[in-house]
Amino acid sequence: EAGVTQSPTHLIKTRGQQATLRCSPISGHTSVYWYQQALGLGLQFLLWYDEGEERNRGNFPPRFSGRQFPNYSSELNVNALELEDSALYLCASSWGLAGDNEQFFGPGTRLTVL
Amino acid sequence: KNEVEQSPQNLTAQEGEFITINCSYSVGISALHWLQQHPGGGIVSLFMLSSGKKKHGRLIATINIQEKHSSLHITASHPRDSAVYICAVRSSSNTGKLIFGQGTTLQVKP
Numbered sequence: 746e747a748g749v750t751q752s753p754t755h756l757i758k759t760r761g762q763q764a765t766l767r768c769s770p771i772s773g774h775t776s777v778y779w780y781q782q783a784l785g786l787g788l789q790f791l792l793w794y795d796e797g798e799e800r801n802r803g804n805f806p807p808r809f810s811g812r813q814f815p816n817y818s819s820e821l822n823v824n825a826l827e828l829e830d831s832a833l834y835l836c837a838s839s840w841g842l843a844g845d846n847e848q849f850f851g852p853g854t855r856l857t858v859l
Numbered sequence: 860k861n862e863v864e865q866s867p868q869n870l871t872a873q874e875g876e877f878i879t880i881n882c883s884y885s886v887g888i889s890a891l892h893w894l895q896q897h898p899g900g901g902i903v904s905l906f907m908l909s910s911g912k913k914k915h916g917r918l919i920a921t922i923n924i925q926e927k928h929s930s931l932h933i934t935a936s937h938p939r940d941s942a943v944y945i946c947a948v949r950s951s952s953n954t955g956k957l958i959f960g961q962g963t964t965l966q967v968k969p
């Protein structure tokens with residue numbers, strides 16, 4: 746069974762540009778979660794999608810947005826990039842809307858903003 | 860004060876030693892996760908538990924809901940266990956999000 750996949754592995758952008766990160770969940774999983782791991786700050790919750798709807802978001806500005814497609818894959822978009830957006834972005838998936846189910850993580854996308 | 864606190868932050872052990880990493884939390888939870896992150900960033904879910912104890916190979920995780928505390932034990936540690944171990948809790952308000960501890964960096968020396 747294929748795990749959670751993310752693309753690209755690495756992404757280099759300059760300040761002010763937009764970044765798009767992609768995530769494909771494990772087959773059968775309907776929930777996708779996005780997390781940011783900035784250097785020295787630990788993991789922080791960004792967004793939760795289930796069945797195509799945003800269910801919850803963390804304390805991030807509106808520049809961070811995303812969507813979930815009918816096949817349950819997801820995109821994270823970061824507009825007007827700032828230097829502090831440089832981080833590892835992790836996607837996780839789980840089945841069911843309960844939010845209590847185990848999450849399986851992808852390998853991450855490392856975003857560097859110059 | 861962070862909602863999830865781990866101790867120690869850094870841990871160095873000799874191969875074969877028994878290792879304990881602790882996690883305390885201050886919120887009501889529906890589940891607690893132990894995660895392992897290797898250099899390069901990939902995260903592996905080790906355990907998800909809401910009560911009692913779970914064992915997988917040389918790893919054991921326990922949780923005491925009343926005391927709001929969990930421990931991750933590694934028996935007969937090996938250099939390949941070197942990684943960052945992260946405790947994460949899901950609040951009982953069912954927001955879907957995980958609240959993470961700051962992680963414990965473990966180095967096991969041969």
